[in-house]
Amino acid sequence: MRSRSSVRSAALLIVIAVVLSTCDSSPTSPNGPAQTAIVNLLDNNTFSPSTVTIVAGGTVTFVNLGGDHNVTANDGSFRCANGCDGSGGDGDPATNAWSVTIMFPNAGSVPYNCEVHVSIGMTGTVIVQ
Numbered sequence: 001m002r003s004r005s006s007v008r009s010a011a012l013l014i015v016i017a018v019v020l021s022t023c024d025s026s027p028t029s030p031n032g033p034a035q036t037a038i039v040n041l042l043d044n045n046t047f048s049p050s051t052v053t054i055v056a057g058g059t060v061t062f063v064n065l066g067g068d069h070n071v072t073a074n075d076g077s078f079r080c081a082n083g084c085d086g087s088g089g090d091g092d093p094a095t096n097a098w099s100v101t102i103m104f105p106n107a108g109s110v111p112y113n114c115e116v117h118v119s120i121g122m123t124g125t126v127i128v129q
């Protein structure tokens with residue numbers, strides 16, 4: 001027969017397990033890749049983080065926090081800064097505090113760069129699952 005304290009311990013463990021399982025706010029949790037991600041463009045000429053993983057149909061928002069930057073797919077599928085070329089915006093590199101949200105419909109790996117700083121390694125990758 002179980003003592004009262006062992007029943008209480010078991011109940012406490014269950015509570016701890018439930019709390020831990022509901023506190024996971026990681027963007028790539030065991031529930032799968034995120035619907036959205038944010039990539040900051042920094043004045044040290046990097047994308048941060050340089051690799052993000054989202055679901056197919058998810059979006060990435062690129063935010064210029066400083067510097068003369070744009071975000072251009074290596075395969076030419078998008079070129080954006082103050083909006084995107086071909087959809088009413090202007091993908092030319094710009095120094096203002098622009099942000100742009102791009103949807104990635106297809107699974108795969110999408111490498112991109114900043115045209116101004118690609119030669120010094122300002123590149124990134126969106127992994128779409």
Ligand SMILES: [Cu+2]
Pocket residue numbers: 045067068069070114115116117118122
């Ligand atoms: Cu740049």
